[in-house]
Amino acid sequence: MSRHPSPPSPVVLIVEDEALLRMLAADFLQDEGFTVLEAATAEEALPILESRSDIGVLFTDVNMPGKMDGLTLAAHVAEHWPHIRLVVTSGRQGLTNEELPDDGQFVEKPYRQCQLVDAIALAA
Template structure:
């Protein structure tokens, strides 16, 4: 009896410096059926994006005091890796106060996990995302 290969789960880069929030985000991504790739800082995120060519979505907290400004990292990701989708979250910013990169989506903390999962699925699995 032949064993079948498990389906490859699409990776989502989770960038969050707060351990509890990072674990929650990783759990949310994995329960949704994706592979969570963990980054503790913006520098860690950039390193992972350079190493992993299969990442197509970044889920990132903008409130990371020990890192470069999250919005600057999001803009750098958009410029350097245009096909990557970006979901941004923050407790201390509003969408109106930010200049979001093109195609980036913003959600205020506390997040609604089901809303984020729907956004991840829409952005990663849509035919439009694959064509960019």
């Protein structure tokens, strides 16, 4: 009896301006077998999104510096890359999943590893 390999985990793009939180989230997800890309702002994330076709999940903070916050980025991704699932986080404002574009998932900060991994797995 042959074993079928499990499908590869989706590539996750983390957009978080706080470097320590971004690295921690990346570690959490890499420990679970996800391939992770990182950006500090929405403006930094856009060229990554434009150049990669393998991104399956966007994990973004709401409050970030620059012209585009995480909710605007999530709406932009939902419009231009509808195959990318959305997971949004914030410690400043509580949102419901219904308030997010494209059936996104909300994870409140501070989150635990299991909460983040579950949200990413559910989105994927």
